[in-house]
Amino acid sequence: xxxxxxxxxxxxxxxxxxxxxxxxxxxxxxxxxxxxxxxxxxxxxxxxxxxxxxxxxxxxxxxxxxxxxxxxxxxxxxxxxxxxxxxxxxxxxxxxxxxxxxxxxxxxxxxxxxxxxxxxxxxxxxxxxxxxxxxxxxxxxxxxxxxxxxxxxxxxxxxxxxxxxxxxxxxxxxxxxxxxxxxxxxxxxxxxxxxxxxxxxxxxxxxxxxxxxxxxxxxxxxxxxxxxxxxxxxxxxxxxxxxxxxxxxxxxxxxxxxxxxxxxxxxxxxxxxxxxxxxxxxxxxxxxxxxxxxxxxxxxxxxxxxxxxxxxxxxxxxxxxxxxxxxxxxxxxxxxxx
Amino acid sequence: xxxxxxxxxxxxxxxxxxxxxxxxxxxxxxxxxxxxxxxxxxxxxxxxxxxxxxxxxxxxxxxxxxxxxxxxxxxxxxxxxxxxxxxxxxxxxxxxxxxxxxxxxxxxxxxxxxxxxxxxxxxxxxxxxxxxxxxxxxxxxxxxxxxxxxxxxxxxxxxxxxxxxxxxxxxxxxxxxxxxxxxxxxxxxxxxxxxxxxxxxxxxxxxxxxxxxxxxxxxxxxxxxxxxxxxxxxxxxxxxxxxxxxxxxxxxxxxxxxxxxxxxxxxxxxxxxxxxxxxxxxxxxxxxxxxxxxxxxxxxxxxxxxxxxxxxxxx
Ligand SMILES: Nc1ncnc2c1ncn2[C@@H]1O[C@H](COP(=O)(O)OP(=O)(O)OP(=O)(O)O)[C@@H](O)[C@H]1O
Ligand SMILES: [Mg+2]
Numbered sequence: 001x002x003x004x005x006x007x008x009x010x011x012x013x014x015x016x017x018x019x020x021x022x023x024x025x026x027x028x029x030x031x032x033x034x035x036x037x038x039x040x041x042x043x044x045x046x047x048x049x050x051x052x053x054x055x056x057x058x059x060x061x062x063x064x065x066x067x068x069x070x071x072x073x074x075x076x077x078x079x080x081x082x083x084x085x086x087x088x089x090x091x092x093x094x095x096x097x098x099x100x101x102x103x104x105x106x107x108x109x110x111x112x113x114x115x116x117x118x119x120x121x122x123x124x125x126x127x128x129x130x131x132x133x134x135x136x137x138x139x140x141x142x143x144x145x146x147x148x149x150x151x152x153x154x155x156x157x158x159x160x161x162x163x164x165x166x167x168x169x170x171x172x173x174x175x176x177x178x179x180x181x182x183x184x185x186x187x188x189x190x191x192x193x194x195x196x197x198x199x200x201x202x203x204x205x206x207x208x209x210x211x212x213x214x215x216x217x218x219x220x221x222x223x224x225x226x227x228x229x230x231x232x233x234x235x236x237x238x239x240x241x242x243x244x245x246x247x248x249x250x251x252x253x254x255x256x257x258x259x260x261x262x263x264x265x266x267x268x269x270x271x272x273x274x275x276x277x278x279x280x281x282x283x284x285x286x287x288x289x290x291x292x293x294x295x296x297x298x299x300x301x302x303x304x305x306x307x308x309x310x311x312x313x314x315x316x317x318x319x320x321x322x323x324x325x326x327x328x329x330x331x332x333x334x335x336x337x338x
Numbered sequence: 339x340x341x342x343x344x345x346x347x348x349x350x351x352x353x354x355x356x357x358x359x360x361x362x363x364x365x366x367x368x369x370x371x372x373x374x375x376x377x378x379x380x381x382x383x384x385x386x387x388x389x390x391x392x393x394x395x396x397x398x399x400x401x402x403x404x405x406x407x408x409x410x411x412x413x414x415x416x417x418x419x420x421x422x423x424x425x426x427x428x429x430x431x432x433x434x435x436x437x438x439x440x441x442x443x444x445x446x447x448x449x450x451x452x453x454x455x456x457x458x459x460x461x462x463x464x465x466x467x468x469x470x471x472x473x474x475x476x477x478x479x480x481x482x483x484x485x486x487x488x489x490x491x492x493x494x495x496x497x498x499x500x501x502x503x504x505x506x507x508x509x510x511x512x513x514x515x516x517x518x519x520x521x522x523x524x525x526x527x528x529x530x531x532x533x534x535x536x537x538x539x540x541x542x543x544x545x546x547x548x549x550x551x552x553x554x555x556x557x558x559x560x561x562x563x564x565x566x567x568x569x570x571x572x573x574x575x576x577x578x579x580x581x582x583x584x585x586x587x588x589x590x591x592x593x594x595x596x597x598x599x600x601x602x603x604x605x606x607x608x609x610x611x612x613x614x615x616x617x618x619x620x621x622x623x624x625x626x627x628x629x630x631x632x633x634x635x636x637x638x639x640x641x642x643x644x645x646x647x648x649x650x651x652x653x
Contacts (some may be wrong), residue, residue, distance in 0.1 A: 088554060
């Protein structure tokens with residue numbers, strides 16, 4: 001079975017004034033139907049732009065090359081009605097629900113809009129489905145919520161509305177762009193659980209974007225790590241967490257303050273994250289990498305297969321097993337995989 | 339909503355009270371006796387003077403006179419013009435139609451041209467947008483008296499398409515007579531409304547919730563109508579409302595330039611003649627129209643933006 005979503009050699013340049021800025025360089029990954037993949041990386045690494053390229057929502061003037069195939073269709077070549085149909089089948093849940101829902105229209109109107117406008121569902125039927133979807137994401141008294149305006153609902157509630165709305169169009173792929181970042185920890189856990197249930201019940205494929213490696217691991221079987229517009233590692237989430245192959249992945253693993261850790265870990269990766277257009281030649285992570293040697297700075301690194309995944313570091317095999325232990329941030333000694 | 343309307347109405351009454359007091363008081367303290375207009379500054383025999391003063395209540399204390407004036411005004415009686423020996427309400431009634439017609443026609447032009455061009459500029463690209471910008475820059479630089487002269491010369495005198503002066507008779511003829519004055523009055527405002535509309539629509543187009551609508555696969559025209567224009571309508575309504583309210587005051591210039599027999603022109607004339615009762619009456623009517631327009635804008639604003647009514651706007 002071929003993958004539902006196939007991204008290959010995707011490069012995106014954005015226009016900023018007269019300047020062309022490369023924000024994604026040669027990204028490639030696949031997501032099968034019903035599969036969840038995490039996309040993790042620091043700010044500016046190009047996660048959102050990857051999602052936007054897939055949903056064809058890039059800002060005006062963006063230049064895209066490479067290939068995106070969704071359900072057999074060449075996404076980058078779509079236009080007009082076909083493009084709109086593609087967008088309807090790829091649901092996007094953004095980080096800030098308050099900004100992403102029209103503040104002057106009722107929840108009812110927001111939720112049923114595409115059913116009524118695109119599928120000609122009668123208003124009453126659309127409203128019934130919206131109420132059912134709200135119940136599915138754990139909202140009480142949906143009839144009342146439907147009559148309210150966005151400003152009358154809490155952030156967590158709005159994010160559930162967002163997810164429920166995304167489900168109404170029965171999408172095959174959900175792009176969740178930091179959809180829990182703005183929520184408090186409890187609400188975050190609830191929303192994550194909802195997403196996980198939905199994926200299992202409906203066979204929904206999901207691209208789960210986050211800063212947080214552990215969060216990605218909680219919902220996704222597989223996680224891809226991005227740095228400066230490039231993929232640096234793709235692995236099974238558990239393997240990535242226990243035995244990262246790329247020094248950057250290892251730094252991310254250690255950067256997260258863990259609730260289970262006995263000793264508090266240092267949680268900053270030294271140096272500043274960069275975007276693709278400001279990245280140096282050679283290995284883009286080299287300036288911040290504790291293992292970098294001169295060769296790293298002078299040679300571009302290629303993605304190579306290793307341990308059932310992919311990694312962009314020529315020293316990965318040699319460094320393997322030592323990354324977590326050798327990092328100055330580590331205080332837990334040898335990792336489990338050693 | 340009911341509480342909002344009640345509060346707004348109470349404010350309107352309070353504003354009108356203060357305004358009426360200011361109008362009456364300002365003219366009361368302004369130099370010269372109201373009788374001088376009648377007598378042409380000749381000294382009057384004392385008994386004639388006393389008789390006239392009694393007739394026009396000139397010898398009573400200020401507050402008593404104000405109270406009389408206010409109570410009669412509430413009954414639709416704005417007193418009597420001393421020089422003309424005529425009821426002020428009647429004098430106003432004869433002219434209010436012209437001013438109302440002028441302001442209404444100007445408003446229609448402002449809304450259609452200003453909002454229309456603004457939307458065109460915001461959604462159009464390159465040539466269209468630059469054309470709109472150019473047009474709005476030119477018309478912004480044209481104050482209404484200058485626009486009046488230009489329009490009279492070109493359209494009325496050179497081309498002879500429309501009458502240059504006067505009010506006209508009957509609906510169609512009145513409309514023909516009002517068209518040039520309305521265009522002159524609208525010029526600056528159209529530019530302002532165009533710019534605000536263009537900026538508001540641009541800003542809304544870039545909003546995240548508009549991107550959500552696009553990401554759901556809705557056709558662009560629906561997105562524009564249901565999200566961009568619907569939300570941009572809030573700032574646009576405010577500006578259009580304030581602009582129309584200001585037309586009420588600006589109409590005097592254009593009425594005078596085009597020889598229209600309206601309230602504004604008459605106010606200027608009455609002030610020159612020291613016809614105090616007429617000045618007071620017209621001022622009161624103009625202020626009322628201004629305040630009412632503003633109240634309508636506020637209500638429209640509350641209707642368009644649900645966040646305000648429910649939050650209880652303390653306006
Ligand atoms: N509209 C835009 N025009 C030009 N550059 C942009 C635009 N939006 C984002 N960028 C740049 O593109 C790069 C990648 O941005 P992107 O939003 O994909 O990062 P991200 O990984 O999602 O980061 P974050 O975690 O902060 O959301 C950044 O350098 C950003 O500054
Ligand atoms: Mg982002």
